[in-house]
Amino acid sequence: MPGTYSQILMHMVFSTKDRAPWLKSEVAERLYPYIGGIVRAEKGVLYDIGGVEDHVHLYLRWRTDESVSALMRTVKARSSKWVHDSFPALGSFAWQEGYSVFSVSKSQEEAVKTYIAGQAAHHKKEDFRSELLRMLRAHGVEFDERYVFD
Numbered sequence: 001m002p003g004t005y006s007q008i009l010m011h012m013v014f015s016t017k018d019r020a021p022w023l024k025s026e027v028a029e030r031l032y033p034y035i036g037g038i039v040r041a042e043k044g045v046l047y048d049i050g051g052v053e054d055h056v057h058l059y060l061r062w063r064t065d066e067s068v069s070a071l072m073r074t075v076k077a078r079s080s081k082w083v084h085d086s087f088p089a090l091g092s093f094a095w096q097e098g099y100s101v102f103s104v105s106k107s108q109e110e111a112v113k114t115y116i117a118g119q120a121a122h123h124k125k126e127d128f129r130s131e132l133l134r135m136l137r138a139h140g141v142e143f144d145e146r147y148v149f150d
Helices: 025-041 068-086 106-117 128-138
Strands: 008-015 045-052 055-062 100-103
Antiparallel strands (some): 008 100
């Protein structure tokens, strides 16, 4: 086969360091498009982004010739620098060290987009800790709960 064809769809979740509520609406409404630009610059396609003050969800298509960890390293480093440059009062802003990533079937795309769009309402009922543990279990990810959070 002369070409490479793929549809690698991912739902990624990561939080601010110590889940500090840095991502107020005035930050998020500018940060989310900036993150989209980073993903595009890295040759990915961001389909959706959303979250609440302490974490972000991304739904994207990724390429076959670069690792997920390289993308996350770039997204976090560039967006963190952008936050510091754009919002000098947020000098202590940082992302958590790790992230979660889940594969998404194209048939579940609308469900993932709806989930991301409903983050504000969702987090009136469930905190980030419970949400992430539930997602890890639902996707069959092996983990030790002692090491999931900072």
